[in-house]
Amino acid sequence: MRASRYLISTTREFPREAEYISHKLMLKAGLIKKVAAGIYSFFPLGYRVLAKISSIVREEMDNFGAQELLLPFMQPARLWKKSGRWTEYGDELIRFQDRKRTEFILGPTHEEIITELVKKEITSYKQLPLTLYQIQIKFRDEQRPRGGVIRAREFLMKDAYSFCQDKRALELNYEEMKKVYEKIFSRCSLNYKIVEASPGAMGGEKSEEFIALSDSGEDRLVECKKCGYLAKMEMAESLETEERKKEELKEIKEVYTPQVRSIKELCKFLNISPAKTIKTILYETEKEPVAVLVRGDHQINEEKIKKLMKVTRVNIIEENLVKEMTGIEAGFLGPVEFDKFKLIVDNAIIRGRNFVTGGNKKDIHLVNVNPERDFKPDIVGDIRFPLANDKCPFCKNRIEIKRGIELAHLFQLGQRYSQRLGAFFLNKKGKKETLEMGCYGIGISRLPAVIIEQNHDKKGIIWPKKIAPFQVAIVSTNQETLKIAERVYHKLNEAGIETLWDDRELRAGVKFQDIDLIGIPFKLIIGNTFLKERKIEIKERREERIKKVSVEEVVQKMEELIKDAK
RNA sequence: CGGGACGUGGCGCAGUUUGGCAAGCGCGCUUGCUUUGGGAGCAAGAGGUCGUGAGUUCAAAUCUCACCGUCCCGACCA
Incomplete structure (x- = not known):
């Protein structure tokens, strides 16, 4: 891609509205722009990142045997009344009427729709287990959106739903999905923890969250460094490990x-x-x-x-x-x-x-x-929240309170939705049974922010190579090297390496700053060094190592470097 | 929903306390010249219903009222 033709919207100053580093950098690098509170447009650079993440998720889900489909964003109120969530979900559920005055909502999640769909299609145990997923926009009318895409009202989510014939099959599916998620997040270079969660408004029995520890997080966690105990604040136990006070009882x-x-x-x-x-x-x-x-x-x-x-x-x-x-x-x-x-x-x-x-x-x-x-x-x-410096309920070490961002949430829903919406099947004996459901979500549009929280420096974003919008940026700092740069650009393109050729009529310094801010893993600099030594310089974003290669070697060298890079 | 802050060209801000020339500055943008390896210099330009509406006044970005929008802390939250 030629930078001169690409919609790059970096700013020199940090926008005032942002607080978290990831939000600041996403705005400054021009990945997103706010349209309204909690509603964002993704610019081409930001969208390329989303697409990278989506395709990792897609590959792993498909690999597991889940099938991608697309469900409607706008859903009839009828289904939500049937499941009971029309009243249970609260004000986060946005409601409106169409021209015929039929009530609708914008989907904050898709249990109702999918259960209704499966109910009609699945009639026999022979069709089970089945896992369906989609990557879809969701809308939740949050009381307080925050942190840019970290807590947006409109956001992109991968949600998967599994249907099994009994509890055991559900548990198996759930555990396997957890492994799929571990793969997905390690491919995204994310540091995360898995913690018990409360199923909350989703209902169901078991539920766990993938959480990235981060000061910009909104979930609070209790951590014990010594024994490794980690739990969400609202789930954390406060076993009283203090001795009963020996003070003398005084007169009231x-x-x-x-x-x-x-x-x-x-x-x-x-x-x-x-x-x-x-x-x-x-x-x-x-x-x-x-x-x-x-x-x-x-x-x-x-x-x-x-x-x-x-x-x-x-x-x-x-x-x-x-x-x-x-x-x-x-x-x-x-x-x-x-x-x-x-x-x-x-x-x-x-x-x-x-x-x-x-x-x-x-x-x-x-x-x-x-x-x-x-x-x-x-x-x-035990009816209270723990405090920092309380003793760990398991090893009596002092606990710490950390913040974290929820990356994903897994639920064993059980029969909550299948029961209410009447999703049954016939078992081996021809007897009617209720489907056991699981639900597995990943907050796709939140992930770029979390990755930035974990991968940035003073200059800007440092994308892991698998997430970066482009692998390589080319800067020629001389009129004389422009032609060489173009040649290298074409060579890299032909080799299938995603390359941004910064052919904008700007000073080299400006281009360097932009490319570092945007977080492209490798810079190729073709300028004075080339005129003197006929060598192209390669600078790695993460380490600032400089390597020199000839035009002939550059494709092969880049292929190697990209393969080895984090 | 409670508390706080804010709204002035694309971005960052000054001006509002004490109403008064023509609404300013930096960045960015356009044109020209010079420069050219880490956000260049000079010159000339383009770009604004001062969030919206009503009011007070000879006169409102500035005062009053209402509304809208935004951000932060808390509460809430798959």
Whole structure:
């Protein structure tokens, strides 16, 4: 490709709107342009990168035996009502009507459509297992898009769906798909970890995520460097490994705390640390309202409450309703002589002593409150998020909190969709059974950003060769070497090497900067050195090594280098 | 959804507090000359409903109100 004819849109300065390095570089290198919040156009350079990633994904999926198809982006509401997700999915599901006032959505995912399709086509166990996939635009009306393509509203995703005759076959398919994903991500030169995830709104049983550790990530993870324990924040266990405090039990006392409502205010007022306080928060569940107690420095994990209480709905009771329900002002709630609701108590509280809590009267707190002596928990368990420097639940080393970006998500959906949409088949005995489904997604359009997060320097992007939009860029720095450059360009093209010939009428320095910013793995410089020595210089983006070759050798040398390059 | 910041040629910004000449600067773009190995110099140009609407005023980028859009933190989230 001749650069003079190619839509290159690099800028000299970083656009103001970006925060993450990958987002900054993608904009500066002109890979993408924003059209609206969370909606981007991919420019030719950016699209070449997407295409590279897509073809890696495609090859590995096809290799596994999955079949590519294309499902509609716009989907009738009817199917979503049938699966129940019309109401369950929430505001992220964008809804609209066509001219006939029929309701539609833009697909945030495609379980309904594919299940409906398979339901009609699959009638016998002989057709199973079946794995179908597509590379498609998705739309999720995110409350807050961020990081450019890292969390976009419109994005490109590879989603695969497997259909099996029983659980065992599903588990097998799932494990094999995991191996396929490992191949895909290593071909993309990505560093990643696999962690347990919560199936969440997708439903189903087992679920794991491929996560790239990165400071620009939005998922928080708990990591123990010593034993290798790694889990998503919301899944991470907080086994209390602390010893029970041996402090002497002091006498409980009321203190006057006018207008002191928050933990922060309380700590300031009494000059104590939040770990010495207990927060009492009221929640509603489908069974009964409860009072949840955690230490002042801890955060409640509502998912864990659900598990512990075996309920599906847990909602915090708003501050202004607290007084209505209990007669006590929010900010002064406490467990002592509180008999309105059951007390759900975090493990950490049982181990501590002499806490400060609300006094269940306006402007009153209690000091030296002790579990068991002063109040009886109804249920005790792990209901909080871990904190940095907590002890690892397995080896007692200190844990760290890391950030990560979700690359892919695997689910064993089970029968959730097949059941609701009525996707059955006949088994060997001629008996009707429900299909076991799996679902496997990769956030394709997010991957360029993640790869950049892991592969960049001060000058810009450093694409791994398999992802780079071009393998080689040619710069001639002299009028006299222009013809040679053109010859080399044609030779490389003929050899099938993707080459960008920077024939723009710009100073050499500008071209070098652009090519480095864009991240092309190799530069061929044909200039003064050529005039003196008849040699072409080869500079590698990643290492800045310089090699010299003759025009005759250049194709072979490039082939070798590209083969060896990362 | 809560908190914060912002919206001025393609990009980055100044000007807004205290209303007042003709709306500026750098980059980029066009033309010419000189330069030419890591974002050149000089000269001459093109390019703007100052986010939108209403209002106050002799006069609005600047003040008031409403709306729209964008980014960041948090909450939320396959």
